[in-house]
Amino acid sequence: MRLSTRGRYGLKAMFQLAIHYGEGPIPLNSIASAQNISENYLEQLVSTLRKEGLLNSVRGAQGGYMLAKAPSEITVGNILRALEGDMAPADCVVEDFSGCEREENCVTKVVWKRMKDSINQVIDSISLQDMLNEKAKMELEKREA
Amino acid sequence: MRLSTRGRYGLKAMFQLAIHYGEGPIPLNSIASAQNISENYLEQLVSTLRKEGLLNSVRGAQGGYMLAKAPSEITVGNILRALEGDMAPADCVVEDFSGCEREENCVTKVVWKRMKDSINQVIDSISLQDMLNEKAKMELEKREA
DNA sequence: AGGAAAACCAAGCGATTTACTTGGAATTAA
DNA sequence: TTAATTCCAAGTAAATCGCTTGGTTTTCCT
Numbered sequence A, B: 001m002r003l004s005t006r007g008r009y010g011l012k013a014m015f016q017l018a019i020h021y022g023e024g025p026i027p028l029n030s031i032a033s034a035q036n037i038s039e040n041y042l043e044q045l046v047s048t049l050r051k052e053g054l055l056n057s058v059r060g061a062q063g064g065y066m067l068a069k070a071p072s073e074i075t076v077g078n079i080l081r082a083l084e085g086d087m088a089p090a091d092c093v094v095e096d097f098s099g100c101e102r103e104e105n106c107v108t109k110v111v112w113k114r115m116k117d118s119i120n121q122v123i124d125s126i127s128l129q130d131m132l133n134e135k136a137k138m139e140l141e142k143r144e145a
Numbered sequence C: 001a002g003g004a005a006a007a008c009c010a011a012g013c014g015a016t017t018t019a020c021t022t023g024g025a026a027t028t029a030a
Numbered sequence D: 001t002t003a004a005t006t007c008c009a010a011g012t013a014a015a016t017c018g019c020t021t022g023g024t025t026t027t028c029c030t
Helices: A005-019 A028-035 A039-051 A076-084 A101-105 A107-124 A128-144 B005-019 B028-035 B039-051 B076-084 B101-105 B107-124 B128-144
Strands: A055-058 A064-067 B055-058 B064-067
Touching: A005 A028, A005 A039, A005 A064, A005 A076, A005 A128, A005 B107, A028 A039, A028 A064, A039 A055, A039 A076, A076 A107, A107 B005, A107 B107, A107 B128, A128 B107, B005 B028, B005 B039, B005 B064, B005 B076, B005 B128, B028 B039, B028 B064, B039 B055, B039 B076, B076 B107
Parallel strands: none
Antiparallel strands: A055 A064, B055 B064
């Protein structure tokens, strides 16, 4: 049950933008090379993230992308759901699903629901700011060692 | 990030066997039709589960499958990991993974690790017996309504 | 003994999804 | 005006998914 590259690349890109938050627009090619991702492919992911209101773009030369909100206001959950859709292990626990007749007494559905809730609880509790803090902590520990 | 049918069908099948635990071998076709799954396909999943030691088989006429252990001794985690592999959202947090050079200071890895741990915590805490209890509870509630 | 019911096994296969690439058009700073 | 950049739509090779097919073997039942 892996995430696709959409979610993985997307989070990396957003994290990279968080690192440069406040520095004005960052061009895609710098993000792509910093994270070692195909620029053309990343473009599609970034396009989704923009439409979801998670980042803003500036067109033309010296243009680029920037977070639409402060790193503390954007969670991993926001990013992953934008790129991967509802983070549900089975269709029957996707938001506004209809189609399973035995809905009522389906025990496996209870299991999928608990998995889904657990996943969402984790990703909604981690913001880009938390990741920046983690990065700072890592660098500190490295310097001390 | 959906599970594949392997994990979903597999859990349903194991739950069905849990319902009939203690009744001797249950033939695949009855499980397949009870859960509305292709018998030939289910056969492959069941073969994996047997090799993992989660169920036993009896060959020949009047044969079939049965849980290798009591429902309380088999968790959803046992079943899903047998069929889906390590329940990790990214390769870099799969057990005995090697290959990511920037391992040391990778913040996204911390995120994937927390997701993975959370998922495993949930699925390892639910046994087939818990699911049987849940079923009983559901039926009781229905009768009362 | 013979037939039927079942597990077991290996390969094939069409449809879908994934992870991109290609080839542009539009916009804007220098 | 040109270079840098976003924006957009379509194509595509490879992998994966969700099975199916075609058997062989084992064992119970009559």
